[in-house]
Amino acid sequence: MLKSRIKYNTAKFITSAPDISRLPADTGIEIAFAGRSNAGKSSALNALTEQKLARTSKTPGRTQLINTFELSEGQRLIDLPGYGFAKVPLEMKIKWQKSLGEYLQKRDSLKGLVILMDIRHPLKDLDLDLIEWAVGCELPVVALLTKADKYAQGKRKSEVLQVKKALAELNGDIRVYAFSSLKGIGLTDLAWALDEWFLGPYKPVISEAPDAQCE
Numbered sequence: 001m002l003k004s005r006i007k008y009n010t011a012k013f014i015t016s017a018p019d020i021s022r023l024p025a026d027t028g029i030e031i032a033f034a035g036r037s038n039a040g041k042s043s044a045l046n047a048l049t050e051q052k053l054a055r056t057s058k059t060p061g062r063t064q065l066i067n068t069f070e071l072s073e074g075q076r077l078i079d080l081p082g083y084g085f086a087k088v089p090l091e092m093k094i095k096w097q098k099s100l101g102e103y104l105q106k107r108d109s110l111k112g113l114v115i116l117m118d119i120r121h122p123l124k125d126l127d128l129d130l131i132e133w134a135v136g137c138e139l140p141v142v143a144l145l146t147k148a149d150k151y152a153q154g155k156r157k158s159e160v161l162q163v164k165k166a167l168a169e170l171n172g173d174i175r176v177y178a179f180s181s182l183k184g185i186g187l188t189d190l191a192w193a194l195d196e197w198f199l200g201p202y203k204p205v206i207s208e209a210p211d212a213q214c215e
Contacts, residue, residue, distance in 0.1 A: 004191035005199055009050040011077060016065040019099050020106060023066060028074030029198055030109045034100070034130060035116030037082030040146040040181060044116060045069070045079055047181035048190060054079050066103055075198055078103075078110075083126055104133065112140050112197040114190070119145035119159050119178060123166060135172030142193045143167065148178035148185045156185075 017023045035041045042054035053069055067079035081100050104110070113134050117127050122145055134141045143163060148156050156178040164176045175193055179186035196202065 003188060005195040005202070006071060006075070006191075008048050008071065008191060008194075011049040011051070011053055011069045011071050013053065014068040014070045014076070016067050018065055020066070020103050023103075023107075024068060024070075024076065026107060026109050028076065028109050029111045030076045030078050030107065031112040031114065031194055031197055032078040032080050032103070032110055033114045033116065034080045035082060035144075035146075036118070036124065036126065039082070039116040039118055041079065041082060041116050043181040044114075044144060044146065044179065044190075045077065047184070047187055048194075049077075066099060071198075076109075104130075110139070112142070112194070114142045114144060114194075116144045116146050116179075119148050119156065120150060122159070122163050131167065131172070131174065132170060135170045135174070138173075140173040140197065141175070142190065143174060143176045144179040144186065144190065145176065146179050146181070149180040149183040 014024060015022065020026075033041050033045060045054040046052055049069070054067065064081055066081065069077040069079070071077065080103065083097065083100060104113075113130070115127060115130055115134075117123065122143075131141055131143065145156075145159060145163060151159065160176050160178050167174050167176065175189075177186040177189045177193075179190065181187075192202075
């Protein structure tokens with residue numbers, strides 16, 4: 001089990017919705033996962049929750065609806081439709097983009113955005129658009145550079161630094177981590193970031209030393 005304040009392995013599926021009108025009540029805290037259709041979004045959710053929660057496929061773009069998973073009352077993970085790659089009819093792409101945009105713009109309970117990008121091809125135009133939108137809305141972002149197991153450790157660190165440098169110009173609350181659902185790289189970093197969004201900064205309990213007794 002992950003060493004985190006929230007037990008992500010208790011997550012359970014609630015609903016799949018074509019638009020925000022079919023989602024649970026807009027209360028509490030939601031953290032959404034977004035990314036290109038081949039970025040490994042479902043695999044990341046499954047690694048985080050230690051279960052086959054989100055449907056994975058070798059065919060990019062299988063997530064066509066807004067999928068909601070509940071951790072506890074008022075705490076939800078959201079799996080958003082993938083963007084930018086899926087070989088589907090244009091009409092379907094437009095529909096996906098509409099539901100994605102509607103969710104991002106109108107969902108008040110959205111408190112953080114995890115944006116997944118293949119570490120070999122980060123910061124494509126649609127990724128940057130989404131990150132810039134989040135910064136403009138003062139929404140914190142975790143940029144996960146997925147499939148990090150494809151690179152050696154030195155190359156992973158180099159890619160993370162380059163992405164951090166590129167995103168620093170936006171002056172937003174953005175964290176960048178290398179990530180691999182296969183090897184568990186970056187999994188604890190992700191869990192701790194989500195802990196903070198759900199529960200606030202970690203405050204360790206420091207017990208006071210007993211008063212010294214002088215005779």
